[in-house]
Amino acid sequence: MSQRRPFIGGNWKMNTDHASAVELAEQVIAGLQDHADSGDVVLCPPYPYLDLVGRTILSSPVALGAQDVSPEASGAFTGEVSASMLLDVGARWTLVGHSERRHGLGESDALVGRKLARALQSGLKVVLCCGETQEERASGKTDEVNRRQLEIALEGLEPAALDAMVIAYEPVWAIGTGLTPSLEDAEAAHLAIRSVLGSLYDDQFAASVRIVYGGSMKPTNVAQFISSPEIDGGLIGGASLKAEDFLAICREILA
Ligand code: 13P
Helix, strand or coil, X not given: CCCCCCXXXXXXXXXXXXXXXXXXXXXXXXXXXXXXXCCEEEEECCHHHHHHHHHHCCCCCCEEEECCCCCCCCCXXXXXXXXXXXXXXXXXXXXXXCHHHHCCCCCCXXXXXXXXXXXXXXXXXXXXXXXXXXXXXXXXXXXXXXXXXXXXXXXXXXXXXXXXXXXXXXXXXXXXCCCCCCHHHHHHHHHHHHHHHHHHCCHHHHHHCEEEEECCCCCCCHHHXXXXXXXXXEEECHHHHCHHHHHHHHHHHHC
C-alpha cells in the first residue's frame, strides 16, 4: 500500500432508483463508521439522486461525487449540469473522462480537458480517468494512450490547481468484463502515468498525486492490487452497487 491517502470511489453509473440509492448509501455509511478518517470514500450516484444521497450521507465521512460535469459555467446548454450546480447540491467531487463517455459518447481528449479545468476552477475535486482499449493494449500503445489523454487534459493547468485531482487508471477492456491486468501490468501503467506527471511538472508533484485502479475491482482481487505501493485505491463500478462488496473493498483499502 502506498504512503498517499487512499481514495475509493463508487461509480454507480446509470443504476439505482430513489429507494435503492438511499438504501445503498445508508448501508455504506453504517459499514464505514470505524474507518472514519483513514481515506477518501466518495459515492457517485446518477444526477437525479445526488441531492438525495448527499442528504443521506451528510453527517458521515463519506463524500458525494458526480459522474460528469459540463465544461460550461452556465447558460443555454440543454441537458448539461454545471460544476456550481453540483457544488450547490453538496457534491465535492466529479469524475471526468470516464471511458464510457470517451468511447461510448465520443468525448474527445480536449473536451475532457475543458471539463477538468472548469471543475477545478469551480472548486470541485476531480477524478480524471484514463486508460487504453484492448486493441491499443494489443498493439503496445498503453503508455502512449495514457500519455496523450493526460497531456491534453492537463494542458495549461498549474500543479497548484491539481492538488484536488486523483487519476484513475481504468483499462477499458477491464471495465465490467471481469478481466483485470496482472499486478505487474497495472503497476507498470501507474508508473508510466506518474512519469508523465513528472515530465509535465516535476518529480515531487508526481509523487504526491494519487493514482487509483479501476476495472473489475472486487473483494477477491483488491488485496492484490493494493499490495503495490503504486496503487492508491480504486474506482469501483459493479461492486459498488452491493454494499457488502463495496464495504469489503473499502475495509481492505482503508485497513
Ligand atoms: P467495474 O468495476 O464494473 O469494472 O467498473 C469500473 C469503472 O468503470 C469505475 O468507474
